[in-house]
Amino acid sequence: MTDPIDQLSDVDEALNLVHEAASRFLASLPERPVRPPSAELIAPTLGGTLPEDGDGTLAAVRELIDAGTDAAIGSAGGRFFHFVVGGATPAALAAEWLTAALDQNTGMWAASPFGAGMEVVAVDWLKQLFGLPASWGGVLVTGGTMANYVGLTAARRWWALQHDVDIDEDGWTGLPCLPVFGSGLIHASSVKALGMLGIGRRCVTTLTRDSVGRIDLEALESALESLRGAPAVIVATAGEPNAGDFDPVRKIVDLARAHNAWVHVDGAFGLFARLSPSTSDLVAGLDEADSAASDGHKWLNVPHDCGFAFVRDEGLLRGAFGSSAAYYVGGGVDQPNFALMAPESSRKARAFAVWATLRAYGRGGYQAMVERHVGLAKRVAQRVDEADDLERLADVQLNVVCFRYRPAGVPEDELDGLNQRLGEAVLADGRVYVGTTTYGGRVAFRPAIVNYRSTEADVDLLIDVIRELGASLVMAQHHR
Ligand SMILES: *Cc1c(COP(=O)(O)O)cnc(C)c1O
Numbered sequence: 001m002t003d004p005i006d007q008l009s010d011v012d013e014a015l016n017l018v019h020e021a022a023s024r025f026l027a028s029l030p031e032r033p034v035r036p037p038s039a040e041l042i043a044p045t046l047g048g049t050l051p052e053d054g055d056g057t058l059a060a061v062r063e064l065i066d067a068g069t070d071a072a073i074g075s076a077g078g079r080f081f082h083f084v085v086g087g088a089t090p091a092a093l094a095a096e097w098l099t100a101a102l103d104q105n106t107g108m109w110a111a112s113p114f115g116a117g118m119e120v121v122a123v124d125w126l127k128q129l130f131g132l133p134a135s136w137g138g139v140l141v142t143g144g145t146m147a148n149y150v151g152l153t154a155a156r157r158w159w160a161l162q163h164d165v166d167i168d169e170d171g172w173t174g175l176p177c178l179p180v181f182g183s184g185l186i187h188a189s190s191v192k193a194l195g196m197l198g199i200g201r202r203c204v205t206t207l208t209r210d211s212v213g214r215i216d217l218e219a220l221e222s223a224l225e226s227l228r229g230a231p232a233v234i235v236a237t238a239g240e241p242n243a244g245d246f247d248p249v250r251k252i253v254d255l256a257r258a259h260n261a262w263v264h265v266d267g268a269f270g271l272f273a274r275l276s277p278s279t280s281d282l283v284a285g286l287d288e289a290d291s292a293a294s295d296g297h298k299w300l301n302v303p304h305d306c307g308f309a310f311v312r313d314e315g316l317l318r319g320a321f322g323s324s325a326a327y328y329v330g331g332g333v334d335q336p337n338f339a340l341m342a343p344e345s346s347r348k349a350r351a352f353a354v355w356a357t358l359r360a361y362g363r364g365g366y367q368a369m370v371e372r373h374v375g376l377a378k379r380v381a382q383r384v385d386e387a388d389d390l391e392r393l394a395d396v397q398l399n400v401v402c403f404r405y406r407p408a409g410v411p412e413d414e415l416d417g418l419n420q421r422l423g424e425a426v427l428a429d430g431r432v433y434v435g436t437t438t439y440g441g442r443v444a445f446r447p448a449i450v451n452y453r454s455t456e457a458d459v460d461l462l463i464d465v466i467r468e469l470g471a472s473l474v475m476a477q478h479h480r
Pocket of ligand 1: 269
């Protein structure tokens with residue numbers, strides 16, 4: 001029997017093992033395949049019957065180190081372009097280790113004045129980073145999905161109060177259906193949040209003017225007009241994952257103000273366009289919206305999981321997430337109980353990594369990184385345009401490039417199948433990692449550049465691997 005208290009003396013050794021292994025793993029990132037051959041094989045071997053007698057600290061930690069450093073996907077490295085997944089800056093990574101060691105619970109001010117106080121600081125710095133008014137409220141959550149959930153929870157509360165109902169106290173009693181509008185760019189996680197909120201996934205009306213889902217502002221205006229002053233919610237997507245496209249936030253806000261609508265901006269990675277004068281116009285009008293969501297584990301490059309929700313009227317957060325228990329204490333504007341302003345009650349100190357990376361690199365460092373990534377995206381686009389077997393499907397607005405493999409001699413109706421198979425081949429190959437999507441009805445690649453480690457050599461390899469594997473697929477087809 002191994003009661004953990006008997007193993008206190010192994011703490012140092014266990015942490016040293018992790019430090020050594022992490023150093024080796026991180027040093028191997030530039031060389032190791034993004035997808036190791038063992039990626040799917042190891043986890044099942046670690047399960048089975050729950051052990052009755054433990055192996056002890058060091059044996060367990062060694063087993064996890066061996067398995068993890070072998071089977072991990074190299075998403076921490078510079079050649080992972082799938083989904084939108086950032087790495088962890090040196091300062092953020094170190095701060096995250098400290099977060100676990102200090103193990104602060106930031107739900108209640110009294111549980112950790114330092115942890116909760118640092119969240120106040122981190123939220124303030126993030127508002128400065130994104131150019132949001134200091135008067136807005138904000139909380140750290142687990143990611144973009146929960147940030148959308150928080151923003152839409154505040155929206156739902158505002159909407160119900162317009163109907164004289166406190167929905168968070170009394171539920172839906174007598175309320176009509178909540179009208180939600182968006183473009184076809186609306187992210188799956190916003191729709192998921194609408195489901196979690198009981199508003200219903202199907203209740204969002206998407207108003208689109210083209211095959212890739214860009215917003216039809218005239219249709220939005222008539223939809224709002226037809227409500228005759230009844231309140232509504234609009235989800236504006238600032239940076240969508242297929243092509244890095246943006247809804248026109250300012251125009252949407254103008255329509256919302258002329259009618260009676262709340263504007264929630266989902267800028268999971270797109271909010272970072274605000275960091276450079278050359279891209280900040282993409283999110284013009286953000287500060288006039290009502291709520292906004294962004295992600296830490298994407299472009300801020302802090303470890304998973306971390307997201308940020310901002311709401312113009314902080315009181316709505318307290319109204320929506322407030323709760324009481326006999327042993328809850330304190331909590332005021334200066335000493336917030338974040339458990340009463342956010343979905344999670346007990347919560348880790350996400351602020352430490354956020355603070356450390358902003359302290360370490362500053363606004364200037366992040367501006368430089370964002371601009372470097374935009375430059376890398378333009379380089380990918382240029383290589384696509386120069387290649388006679390690649391076709392770009394969208395303008396590059398920020399850090400996502402949408403294109404497909406289109407070699408001469410392959411008929412249009414075979415291209416989707418070819419790109420699908422090529423996508424699978426690229427993932428299995430493992431030198432680079434990038435996903436496919438359907439864009440305007442065509443199967444396409446959509447590399448997103450968000451990792452601070454990514455270099456020109458990395459994006460060049462991405463193009464080279466796609467063309468090389470594409471050519472062998474076409475060859476194999478011909479020789480069948
Ligand atoms: C990634 C993303 C989300 C969801 O964020 P998670 O951190 O995965 O929860 C929401 N919206 C957009 C536009 C995204 O790109």
